[in-house]
Amino acid sequence: MIIKVENLHKYFGELEVLKGIDLEIAEQEVVCVIGPSGSGKSTFLRCINLLEDITSGRVIVDGYDLTDPKTNINKVRTEVGMVFQQFNLFPHMTVMQNITLAPIQERKIPKQQAQKDALELLDKVGLRDKVNVYPDNLSGGQMQRVAIARALAMNPKVMLFDEPTSALDPELVGEVLAVMKDLAREGMTMVVVTHEMGFAREVADRVIFMDEGIIMEENTPEEIFKNPRHERTKAFLGKIL
Amino acid sequence: MNDGLNLDWGVAINSLPILMSGIKWTIIITIVGLLFGFFIGALMGLARTSKSKLIYALGTVYVEAIRGTPILVQAVYLYFGVNQILLQTMGFKIEPIPAGIIAISINSGAYIAEIVRGSIQSIHKGQVEAGRSLGLSKFKTFYFIVWPQAFKRMIPPLGNQFIISLKDTSLFSVIAVGELLRQGQLVVSSTFAAFEIYTFVAVLYLFMTLSISGVLRYVERRLDVS
Numbered sequence: 001m002i003i004k005v006e007n008l009h010k011y012f013g014e015l016e017v018l019k020g021i022d023l024e025i026a027e028q029e030v031v032c033v034i035g036p037s038g039s040g041k042s043t044f045l046r047c048i049n050l051l052e053d054i055t056s057g058r059v060i061v062d063g064y065d066l067t068d069p070k071t072n073i074n075k076v077r078t079e080v081g082m083v084f085q086q087f088n089l090f091p092h093m094t095v096m097q098n099i100t101l102a103p104i105q106e107r108k109i110p111k112q113q114a115q116k117d118a119l120e121l122l123d124k125v126g127l128r129d130k131v132n133v134y135p136d137n138l139s140g141g142q143m144q145r146v147a148i149a150r151a152l153a154m155n156p157k158v159m160l161f162d163e164p165t166s167a168l169d170p171e172l173v174g175e176v177l178a179v180m181k182d183l184a185r186e187g188m189t190m191v192v193v194t195h196e197m198g199f200a201r202e203v204a205d206r207v208i209f210m211d212e213g214i215i216m217e218e219n220t221p222e223e224i225f226k227n228p229r230h231e232r233t234k235a236f237l238g239k240i241l
Numbered sequence: 242m243n244d245g246l247n248l249d250w251g252v253a254i255n256s257l258p259i260l261m262s263g264i265k266w267t268i269i270i271t272i273v274g275l276l277f278g279f280f281i282g283a284l285m286g287l288a289r290t291s292k293s294k295l296i297y298a299l300g301t302v303y304v305e306a307i308r309g310t311p312i313l314v315q316a317v318y319l320y321f322g323v324n325q326i327l328l329q330t331m332g333f334k335i336e337p338i339p340a341g342i343i344a345i346s347i348n349s350g351a352y353i354a355e356i357v358r359g360s361i362q363s364i365h366k367g368q369v370e371a372g373r374s375l376g377l378s379k380f381k382t383f384y385f386i387v388w389p390q391a392f393k394r395m396i397p398p399l400g401n402q403f404i405i406s407l408k409d410t411s412l413f414s415v416i417a418v419g420e421l422l423r424q425g426q427l428v429v430s431s432t433f434a435a436f437e438i439y440t441f442v443a444v445l446y447l448f449m450t451l452s453i454s455g456v457l458r459y460v461e462r463r464l465d466v467s
Contacts, residue, residue: 051370078376088371092389101385102375147371154375 001060002027002158002189003048008057010043017043019213020057027157028187032200032221035210036236041193044210045160048191049080062157078106081151085163087143089135089150095122096131099150107154114153121149125179141172145179152183159183161192197241201225209233253437256428260438263424264445266338270420271407274345278406279399281346282353289358300354307351313412316344320416341413341420349406356398360391393464400457404450411446421445 003025010018017040025031033041046052047059050066050073059066064076090098099118103109109117122128125145135143144164151159161180165173177199184190184203194200200207201221208218209230217230225241228234288300307315324334335343364387372382414423425442429435 049374051374074373074376074378077374080374082371082374084367084371086365086367088365088367090368090371090386090390092393102377105381105385106376150375 001025002062003191004058004060005048006058006060008044008047008059009055010040010047010052011055017213018047018055021213021215023208023215023218025158025189025191027189029205030184030188030190030192030203031206031208032204033191033193033208033210034195034197034200034236035216039210040213041210042162045162045191045193048158048160049077049082051082074106078102078154079157081154081156081159083144083147083151083159083161083164085166087135087140087147087167089143089147091135094132094134095127095138095146098135098146099153102150103153118149118153121152122146124152124182125149126175139172140168141175144168144176148176148179148183158189158191161190161194163193163195165194165196195240197225197237209236211236248437249434250437252428252432252434253441256425256432256438256441259424259428260421260441260445263419263421264449266418267407267410267420267449270338270341270345270410270413270418271403274342274410275349275403275406277342277346278349278353278402281350283357285350285354286357286361289354290361300358304351304354307348308355312344312348312409313415315348316340316413316416319344337413337416337418340416341410341418344413345406345410348409349402352402352405353399356395356402357391359398360394361387363394364390396464397457397461400453400460403457404453407449407453408446 001024003023005021005023008018008021009016021044033045035041043052047054047066048061050059054067057067061076062079064071066073066076090101093101096115096118099121100111100114103114103117104111119128119131122131125148127142127145127149130138130142130146135146138146148159148164164180165176168176173196177196180190180192180199181203192199192204204221206218207221207224209216209224209228209232211232217224217228217233219229224233225237228237285300285303288296289304291297291300320335320337320340324340328334368386368390369382372386373379377385410418410420411422413420414426417423421442425438429438432438
């Protein structure tokens, strides 16, 4: 199990956002997390690389216990790529600099090698011609593909996606999902918070339905979309499909 | 009974070398003062973004104390007040020009601290999250990601502070710093051509500040900061 979550609780002040999450994710598994907004799915994802600190419970990633204060969180994060809804590319750096910054700084890869690797990644996301462009000159879909390449440049063992297509114009969603599908096919372990039910159905090994800070239901995509067991799941899918 | 205006611009032109030596000190005090002021301001501005209550309080007390008192009072306090103590206890005093530089440093430092704090806090927190999620340390995230973006946003207000501090140096005429206004006063006291000399002095200040504005506009255009 590359990710192990045990009885995870998270409070924002008085508000309990996560009310005891238990989950195990195997290597090469693709897990999609769905649910209404405010259900805690993004917060849950952000706990997996400690962008949110954990109130109680345990999160173990690649053998590292994130709740252990002795754990070097920077080291764990090099193994966990994250893709954000708002892309969060560095606007003062070119596409090349965005991608090579962390490999050069944290993996100590020589600059030339890092740039060679970056070009290969840009080939993979279909943006080699944008290598010297600044993010401002890219479309949303291109920005998100660069953001994926940037995360992949660290050779992570897990990729986390926090609603990666929610900020995109509808016609740009497909190009980002296509890159993610390729990634899944290559065997990347992925946790994807998404509203793209088509993607979940096609790519996910397992779908998790979250509501009100707990996992209400988890199953294969076929089961969860055809035979949702929980009333909440039915209501949610009824609204969204 | 009016004898008509009797202006003697020749006196003003003859005094230009003296005024120029004043300009020299005005510029030196401003630039050296602002260099130290930026250093102080960067540290104090960072302190004002700190999560540590003690460090935050340190920055806040400094900024409030300096912003809340007039720079003229600060200069007089340093040159006459602090110097009295220094003379009594250590047997030396701070000379006028170093005193002017110290006053500009400490004063501009407080305003620059607010510029630095505001610029840093204006950077979207997603930038920090992206850096940290790649495994970069807090320091590297700040150094490679936050600071360069924040610095770009600091340039217009820093230019503004440059102009303010340059004009503030004229206050040091009261502590016998031989800057532009002081040199003008010296010329007036021996020639009595107050109107002509002070016109020159004002125009020279304006010339300096407009030059800074021009350079600033150029830099802003080059860096595309809006």
